């Protein structure tokens with residue numbers, strides 16, 4: 015539905031500083047898995063075209079991308095752990111920068127949200143050997159989840175190092191930084207949540223202990239590339255991928271520790287009226303990015319209001335960006351949005367990916 019154009023001084027169109035990154039507007043592209051990388055996780059020319067089309071975003075946060083082979087969650091998601099993958103990201107960074115944009119890669123380790131068929135026969139790893147309920151998409155179609163292998167305490171520094179190495183590769187490829195995916199039930203979230211973390215070592219139990227692994231990963235990435243190029247996404251209470259949390263006490267602990275590290279931004283996926291958001295906002299008074307979740311697609315006027323009223327400093331927008339490469343222009347002009355084709359979200363070709371038209 016077409017609306018009024020935005021006033022030139024609308025808050026959405028003002029710049030915001032996210033650590034080392036100056037976003038010229040506050041309409042960020044949310045991370046969106048699209049399963050179009052090569053089979054070995056190498057990002058390709060089609061992806062470069064897709065991201066370059068969306069360079070008008072204040073900042074592009076890419077699809078979740080694994081920092082290590084065992085972190086691959088789904089078929090045809092990109093990785094950030096081989097030379098070929100790094101070269102693929104360099105092509106994407108060049109394309110986006112050439113189109114005037116900014117881009118960080120979302121580092122996503124699937125943890126138990128994966129399957130041996132996706133991992134060349136390997137068993138997925140997790141904080142605890144607890145099988146998630148439900149099914150997952152694999153190269154051989156939908157399959158039941160398997161019981162993951164519990165990571166030993168002495169293995170954890172190696173996993174931390176993999177994240178830091180991927181962060182180094184991202185910056186070496188010319189990307190502007192990374193976002194740690196600590197949301198939606200993937201590995202980092204699995205550590206925070208008591209439903210998936212039953213560890214009895216220093217990484218399970220209390221809120222401090224459950225936050226510890228995520229803090230160690232963030233710290234290692236900050237040391238590798240600078241804290242001002244590291245953002246993080248969390249989704250407190252979001253029971254996606256069968257992650258369950260009997261309380262949200264790990265989040266204020268985590269936010270305090272990450273604030274002390276000086277991370278570029280905190281990205282929260284939560285409905286705007288949740289109590290935890292108020293609590294996090296007190297701990298994180300600036301550089302807070304909000305995504306209001308799957309319930310309702312983010313719309314322009316809600317986004318502007320959330321920033322105007324101080325709930326957040328920028329919004330991350332998912333589905334509208336997927337279907338509208340020139341979303342910032344459309345929101346600015348009050349233009350109609352394209353119709354989404356959800357059946358083409360995950361996997362496939364240019365169709366439903368790079369063929370959504372921009373305004374003439």
Ligand SMILES: Cc1cc2nc3c(=O)[nH]c(=O)nc-3n(C[C@H](O)[C@H](O)[C@H](O)COP(=O)(O)O)c2cc1C
Pocket residue numbers: 044045046047048076077078120195197198247283305306307308310311312330331332333334359360
């Ligand atoms: C096709 C699709 C893929 C997604 N992939 C990711 C992902 O890789 N990482 C992530 O953190 N969130 C992912 N999400 C969640 C979005 O970032 C966002 O939170 C969600 O779409 C709700 O925001 P929206 O109403 O603006 O679309 C995905 C959502 C969709 C629809």
